[in-house]
Amino acid sequence: MTEGSDDIQALIALMARLPGLGPRSARRIVLSLIRKRAGQMTQLAQLLDSVATSSRECLTCGNITDRDECAICTDPARANGEICVVQDVADLWALERGNAFRGRYHVLGGTLSALDEIGPDDLGIPALIDRIHRDGISEVILALNATVDGQTTAHYIADALADSKVSVTGLAQGVPIGGELDYLDDGTISAALRARRRI
Amino acid sequence: MTEGSDDIQALIALMARLPGLGPRSARRIVLSLIRKRAGQMTQLAQLLDSVATSSRECLTCGNITDRDECAICTDPARANGEICVVQDVADLWALERGNAFRGRYHVLGGTLSALDEIGPDDLGIPALIDRIHRDGISEVILALNATVDGQTTAHYIADALADSKVSVTGLAQGVPIGGELDYLDDGTISAALRARRRI
Numbered sequence: 001m002t003e004g005s006d007d008i009q010a011l012i013a014l015m016a017r018l019p020g021l022g023p024r025s026a027r028r029i030v031l032s033l034i035r036k037r038a039g040q041m042t043q044l045a046q047l048l049d050s051v052a053t054s055s056r057e058c059l060t061c062g063n064i065t066d067r068d069e070c071a072i073c074t075d076p077a078r079a080n081g082e083i084c085v086v087q088d089v090a091d092l093w094a095l096e097r098g099n100a101f102r103g104r105y106h107v108l109g110g111t112l113s114a115l116d117e118i119g120p121d122d123l124g125i126p127a128l129i130d131r132i133h134r135d136g137i138s139e140v141i142l143a144l145n146a147t148v149d150g151q152t153t154a155h156y157i158a159d160a161l162a163d164s165k166v167s168v169t170g171l172a173q174g175v176p177i178g179g180e181l182d183y184l185d186d187g188t189i190s191a192a193l194r195a196r197r198r199i
Numbered sequence: 200m201t202e203g204s205d206d207i208q209a210l211i212a213l214m215a216r217l218p219g220l221g222p223r224s225a226r227r228i229v230l231s232l233i234r235k236r237a238g239q240m241t242q243l244a245q246l247l248d249s250v251a252t253s254s255r256e257c258l259t260c261g262n263i264t265d266r267d268e269c270a271i272c273t274d275p276a277r278a279n280g281e282i283c284v285v286q287d288v289a290d291l292w293a294l295e296r297g298n299a300f301r302g303r304y305h306v307l308g309g310t311l312s313a314l315d316e317i318g319p320d321d322l323g324i325p326a327l328i329d330r331i332h333r334d335g336i337s338e339v340i341l342a343l344n345a346t347v348d349g350q351t352t353a354h355y356i357a358d359a360l361a362d363s364k365v366s367v368t369g370l371a372q373g374v375p376i377g378g379e380l381d382y383l384d385d386g387t388i389s390a391a392l393r394a395r396r397r398i
Binding site for chain 2: 005014025030032033044045048063066
């Protein structure tokens with residue numbers, strides 16, 4: 001029992017399993033929490049407990065919320081005609097931080113993957129297509145990762161909507177802001193060159 | 200309110216203040232906890248709460264424990280004549296993982312620092328000297344960091360014990376196991392050269 005007490009060891013072991021952490025960083029975090037006695041640890045425990053019991057998926061879009069429908073789905077100020085399809089809640093949060101999109105979202109919760117045997121039904125793609133038709137959506141923005149699985153999923157959804165009047169778009173590919181050509185991969189450079197525009 | 204709910208935002212903000220974490224990694228951890236609903240989050244909340252209420256400093260050595268005296272101080276199998284002085288509980292844990300020392304410890308909780316106005320009384324060095332004399336310690340191992348502040352503290356303690364019969368030692372300095380000379384700093388190389396030994 002090196003690390004103080006059984007509870008401290010269990011806490012370190014649990015923390016070490018969190019993404020991006022390991023035994024070393026978990027020990028460091030737990031020690032810092034124990035040292036700063038000003039209630040930070042109790043506060044963290046209370047928040048974790050409250051989030052664990054109250055958070056669930058938005059019934060409409062799949063975002064994480066503490067109510068039946070998330071703040072974005074219930075916001076009357078947002079545009080109803082556009083829906084942005086993302087792979088993950090983290091992607092939705094990233095787009096919201098960008099503050100560029102004022103429509104609604106749909107979280108797939110993954111991508112199609114032959115390897116992992118994830119098909120359209122596992123991702124609720126039929127339900128998404130239904131939602132698009134039911135809500136009278138005019139533009140579907142497929143904000144999926146620029147990976148093979150992400151783009152496969154984008155093409156599948158675009159195909160499923162090909163016969164409808166819905167306009168299906170994807171994020172632009174090119175040089176990221178602040179990016180230096182010398183450090184970019186060949187794929188990005190050729191994509192940016194193909195999509196060149198007049199300035 | 201981008202990130203789900205007020206509680207989720209507060210949790211991310213609190214997590215982002217932990218050492219080694221930032222807003223990005225905190226978001227990633229919180230999302231992963233919300234996704235894995237199998238009680239990991241509740242378990243984490245319970246452990247944090249239990250550690251927050253039960254953990255305190257060992258009255259003898261300053262290690263973190265859930266009792267009055269830590270498991271090392273109360274272990275009858277450990278040698279009583281040797282005391283290893285460390286800066287921090289994290290250092291004690293590191294030495295215990297190394298499994299090379301079977302004596303007792305003393306945690307200073309910091310180093311002497313003129314800049315931060317930390318003197319011998321702030322670190323309880325008089326109490327340490329008392330403990331060394333009272334417990335009839337024969338060897339004091341100063342396992343302090345090889346930094347300016349750490350070595351200043353080591354010299355201060357060694358001076359305070361100069362008139363007694365206690366043998367005062369420090370950790371060896373040299374090439375770390377697996378270390379390549381090419382990547383080591385000049386100070387370490389010259390220390391290792393000065394302390395060279397017959398093989």
